[in-house]
Amino acid sequence: MALQSISTKRSLARIRAKKERQMNFRESSVLPWLLCTCLAALLSAAEVKAETGERLYKQNCAACHHPDRIGLLAPPLLPPFLKRSSDEKLAKTIRDGLPATQMPAFPGLSEEDIAALIELIRKPGKVSWSDEQIASSSKLSSPETSSATPFKDLQNLTAVVERGKSKVWLMEDEEVLDKFSFSGVHGGIKFTPDGSKLFVPSRDGWIGRYDINKGFAGKVRAGVYLRNMALSRDGKRLLVACWLPSSISILDSDTLKPLKIIEVEGKISAIYDLHSKDQAVFTFRDVPQIGIVDTNTMEVSYTKLDEPLEDFFIDPFDRYLVGTSRHGKAMRVVDLKDGSVVFEQEVDGLPHLFSAAVWYQDGEFFFATSHMRLPYVSVWRMYDWALVKKVPTGGAGYFVRTHGATPYLWVDRGNDELVLIDKQDLAVKTITPEPGLKVLHTEFSGDGRVAYVSLFDKEGQLALYDAATLKDLKRIPASLPVGKYNFINKQRRYDPVMLGEQVFMKKCWGCHHPTKEAFGPSFKTIAETRTESEIWAQIVNPEASHSGLGYKRNSMPRIQVSFEEVKALMSFIKESTHAENI
Ligand code: HEC
Ligand code: HEC
Numbered sequence: 001m002a003l004q005s006i007s008t009k010r011s012l013a014r015i016r017a018k019k020e021r022q023m024n025f026r027e028s029s030v031l032p033w034l035l036c037t038c039l040a041a042l043l044s045a046a047e048v049k050a051e052t053g054e055r056l057y058k059q060n061c062a063a064c065h066h067p068d069r070i071g072l073l074a075p076p077l078l079p080p081f082l083k084r085s086s087d088e089k090l091a092k093t094i095r096d097g098l099p100a101t102q103m104p105a106f107p108g109l110s111e112e113d114i115a116a117l118i119e120l121i122r123k124p125g126k127v128s129w130s131d132e133q134i135a136s137s138s139k140l141s142s143p144e145t146s147s148a149t150p151f152k153d154l155q156n157l158t159a160v161v162e163r164g165k166s167k168v169w170l171m172e173d174e175e176v177l178d179k180f181s182f183s184g185v186h187g188g189i190k191f192t193p194d195g196s197k198l199f200v201p202s203r204d205g206w207i208g209r210y211d212i213n214k215g216f217a218g219k220v221r222a223g224v225y226l227r228n229m230a231l232s233r234d235g236k237r238l239l240v241a242c243w244l245p246s247s248i249s250i251l252d253s254d255t256l257k258p259l260k261i262i263e264v265e266g267k268i269s270a271i272y273d274l275h276s277k278d279q280a281v282f283t284f285r286d287v288p289q290i291g292i293v294d295t296n297t298m299e300v301s302y303t304k305l306d307e308p309l310e311d312f313f314i315d316p317f318d319r320y321l322v323g324t325s326r327h328g329k330a331m332r333v334v335d336l337k338d339g340s341v342v343f344e345q346e347v348d349g350l351p352h353l354f355s356a357a358v359w360y361q362d363g364e365f366f367f368a369t370s371h372m373r374l375p376y377v378s379v380w381r382m383y384d385w386a387l388v389k390k391v392p393t394g395g396a397g398y399f400v401r402t403h404g405a406t407p408y409l410w411v412d413r414g415n416d417e418l419v420l421i422d423k424q425d426l427a428v429k430t431i432t433p434e435p436g437l438k439v440l441h442t443e444f445s446g447d448g449r450v451a452y453v454s455l456f457d458k459e460g461q462l463a464l465y466d467a468a469t470l471k472d473l474k475r476i477p478a479s480l481p482v483g484k485y486n487f488i489n490k491q492r493r494y495d496p497v498m499l500g501e502q503v504f505m506k507k508c509w510g511c512h513h514p515t516k517e518a519f520g521p522s523f524k525t526i527a528e529t530r531t532e533s534e535i536w537a538q539i540v541n542p543e544a545s546h547s548g549l550g551y552k553r554n555s556m557p558r559i560q561v562s563f564e565e566v567k568a569l570m571s572f573i574k575e576s577t578h579a580e581n582i
Contacts, residue, residue, distance in 0.1 A: 049112075053120030053523075056113055060106060069125045069274060071225040072204055073184060074103065076244055077121040081267075090118050100372075129205070129224050129245050131258040138256045140209075140218035149178045154195040155446030158486040161185045164458055164479025168200055170210070173450060174464055174474050180216040182208045187228030187270075189485040192253065193493070199238060199253070201229045207238060209256065220256040222249040229278045230273040232295035233493065239280050239293060241271040248282070250298055260298045260575035264291065269310050269323075270354060275493035276318040281336065283309040283323065288559045290321065290339055303339040309331075311353045313367075315382065316495035317567045322367070333385055349374030349396070351497055357400040357409055358382070359496070360502040361423050365564055368409055368421070370397040377411055377419075379426060383564055391426050393419045399441045403489065404502050406467035407450025412439045420470070431470065433542060437481035440481070446488030454481040500572025503565045511556070514576040519557060523576035535573060539566055 058067070064074035077083060082090065091114050097105030109117070151157055151172050160169040160176075166183035169176045179204070186203035197217075200208040205223035210216050222229075223242030230239045231253065238251040248262040248271065266287035273280045278295045288305040309332065312323025321334045321341065328350040333343040349371035354367040365382040368391075375395050379388040395413030402409045402423065411419040417430040418439045433439060437455035444451050444467055451467040454460070456477075462481050464474040488494045502521075504512070511519040526535060530549070538545040542556040 008075060015164070026463070046264070049116045051118065052113065053116035056109070057120055060109075061117070064102070066204070068127075069121065070127055070204070070244060076125075076127075076225050078125045078127065078244070079122060081243070084119060087118055090121070091115075094118075108294070118139060127248075129221075129223055129242075129260055131249075134220060134222055134249060134251070134258040134261075135466060137221035138218070139220070140256060141216075148214065149212060151177065153211075153446075155488050156450075157191075157195065157212075158445060158452065158484055159189045159198060159200075160452065160462060160478075160484045161189075161482045162478050162480065163482045164460070166206075168210070171452075173445060176476065178215065180208075180210060182206075182216075182219075185483070187226060187301055188483070189490070189521070190229060190231040190238075191485075191487050191491060192231065192428070193233070193491065194235065195487055197235075197253065199229065199231065201240065203345055205239060205240070205242060205244075207251070207256070207479050209253075218256065220251065222258075223247065226384055227268050228270045230271045232280065233273050233275055233278060234295075237295050237298075239271055239273075239295070241268040241282060243267055246465070248293065248300075250293075262293070262298070262300055264300075269308075269312060272314055273492060274314070274318045275495070276492075280580050281314065281321070283312060283321070285310050290336070305334065305339050306341075309334060311351070312355050313358075314492070316358055316365075316499055318490075322356070324351055345387065347371070347378070347450070350437065351378065352398055355399045355401075357402045359402050359404070359409075359423055360499045360506075363506070363560070363565070365499070366423075368400045368402075370400055370411065372396055375413065377409065378423065383562070391421055391428060393421075393428065394430075401442040403444040403448040403451075403467060404498050406444065406451065408467075410442035410453070411450060412441060416455075418442075433472075434461060434475075437461065441483060443484035443486055446486050446487060452484050454478075454484065456480060456482065496568050496571035497575045500568035500570070500575075503568050504572055505559075507559050507561065508569070514579045514582045516582070523573045524579060527573050527577045532570060535570065536566060539569060 003296050029279050047419055064072060065077045066072040070079045094106055094114050094117060097103050116310050156172050158171045160171055162169060166181055167179050170178045182200050184202035184204055185200055187201050189198055189200050191198045196212050198210050203226055205221050205226045207222050208219040208220050223238040225244035227241040227243055236253055240249040249258060250260045251258055266284035269283045269285050271280050271282035276436050280293045280295055282291045286308055288308045291300050298400060307325040309321060309323040309325055312321045314321055316448055319336060323332055325332050331345055331347045331351060332341055335342055342527045350373050351369045351371050353369055356367045358367045366381055368377050368379045370377055373396055375389045376392045377400055378390050381388050393411055393413045395415055396410055397413040400409050400411050406568055409418040411421060413419050416435055416437055416439060417432050420429050433453060434455050437457045437460055440454040440456040442451055442453050448467055451465040453463040455463055458479055460478050460481055462476045462478045466473055513522055515522050515524040539561060542554050542558060548552040
């Protein structure tokens with residue numbers, strides 16, 4: 001509104017100025033016919049400029065930025081998004097493009113052409129998106145595939161985005177079991193906790209739904225320009241963070257009907273669900289606060305910060321947000337409870353924390369992140385927050401990925417080499433899956449056996465490796481394969497479970513097994529018969545606890561465990577109730 005009124009004021013001022021010029025002419029002794037011609041020329045110069053802008057936009061920009069400038073493959077070109085960019089900066093972007101992105105350079109456009117384009121994109125667009133519009137966009141259709149897809153083991157269900165063909169594949173282990181069409185996928189595919197449905201968001205606000213038993217089930221447009229999407233931990237509500245309109249649309253995941261639109265002021269960095277509470281957390285790129293949505297009441301509360309938290313992830317135990325601030329120049333750890341900063345350090349080269357990898361090694365938790373502009377991965381120890389090492393990778397990359405079943409961090413570095421960093425000693429080696437094909441992103445099957453690597457090219461491939469031995473398992477032709485999302489790895493509730501499994505292997509295995517009795521009772525039995533505080537007490541102090549649990553003698557030694565190790569173990573012990581025969 002404010003912007004519109006400013007531009008209205010500007011155009012009123014322009015009209016007034018024109019009128020004044022007109023008056024001056026009248027007062028002068030210039031011949032009336034000359035006056036007419038001049039005015040006509042004056043008016044048409046502005047019109048010509050506007051027309052030039054429209055025409056050039058249609059020809060050169062609309063395909064990526066959308067005919068209505070509401071954003072498609074590329075961000076919207078509308079005043080709210082360009083507020084902080086000067087005309088000079090916009091001109092430079094248009095003339096030279098944005099390196100390392102899909103924004104091309106336009107060396108063929110003249111300065112006047114560029115000025116006309118800037119004038120156009122400074123004009124307010126026609127953007128509104130109401131709950132009626134959401135509801136009427138909804139297309140719950142009869143399934144594209146008629147028969148049920150024969151998945152055997154949901155944990156190894158992985159969705160693969162093939163951008164070049166606008167397809168999403170559904171894979172189990174090494175096989176592609178189904179494909180459906182969906183374009184502009186952006187911001188992460190989400191699975192319901194029971195694995196019966198998955199949701200695919202697109203950059204221009206569409207959310208597609210795939211039902212495991214039926215196939216592609218329909219879609220709804222939740223906004224005009226989407227940032228990302230979270231699913232409440234019970235799987236019942238979709239929370240769609242949008243930049244246009246600036247809002248979080250909450251939809252019923254079953255009917256795809258809008259339940260509530262929460263308006264926000266600012267550009268949301270991302271929204272993620274918590275696994276420990278019925279909440280989702282979001283931050284802003286440009287507003288110093290954390291927002292928390294209660295996924296039951298759909299109310300939002302805010303915690304103030306002193307700086308915006310831009311690109312972030314939530315630690316596996318839902319306690320801290322680890323993010324960048326000061327436009328990517330500082331890394332910060334913020335306590336989710338009260339917004340207090342528990343750690344801050346200057347960093348270079350834009351860490352890509354949305355896709356940081358977390359792992360457990362020899363009693364400690366670590367995370368690693370790429371820096372989008374520098375050729376290394378930085379490795380940090382968590383909870384006492386210390387930079388362990390900058391590991392040179394030979395090129396700037398985006399993604400660091402790992403799984404408990406692989407000894408490596410799998411890192412891309414902008415060329416055809418895949419960098420593998422040993423988690424034990426941080427030694428680096430590289431493999432070249434296919435000379436000339438750019439390595440992009442790695443995902444793992446839920447059991448961690450298979451690593452899927454995108455070889456990003458129009459004539460690209462999905463390369464499948466044995467994640468432990470690096471044996472080349474299989475190649476599948478794919479056009480511009482990008483993100484891949486495994487059912488287990490992409491659900492936050494499994495993060496502590498998988499880390500807990502690592503702690504168990506290191507500190508409890510041998511005496512305890514998940515479901516079978518060993519020297520001590522099975523975790524399954526423990527989870528079924530004890531309270532969380534009983535389990536906690538026994539882990540940290542068996543001498544004091546065993547008799548309370550009914551043991552005459554204590555044979556379990558006191559084991560050094562940190563608070564986070566016990567948290568992780570607790571998740572793993574609880575999850576053992578679903579396990580069989582291990
Ligand atoms: C091939 C796709 C493509 C085309 C064509 C294209 N752009 Fe872009 N443009 C992008 C992408 C992608 C970005 C975002 C880059 C990034 O990640 O920062 C972008 C970013 C921009 C930005 C910066 C936006 C901001 O918020 O800072 C401007 C301005 C811009 N484009 C203007 C134009 C204009 C004007 C044209 C036509 C002359 C055009 N673009 C054509 C893909 C495209
Ligand atoms: C050296 C063998 C040994 C190791 C290692 C060990 N335990 Fe135990 N644990 C036992 C035995 C034996 C008992 C039975 C009670 C006792 O002796 O105190 C037990 C009991 C327990 C119990 C209570 C059982 C009940 O009846 O509810 C829990 C919980 C437990 N262990 C958890 C762990 C965890 C978690 C670890 C790893 C951090 C671990 N233990 C490591 C041997 C071990």
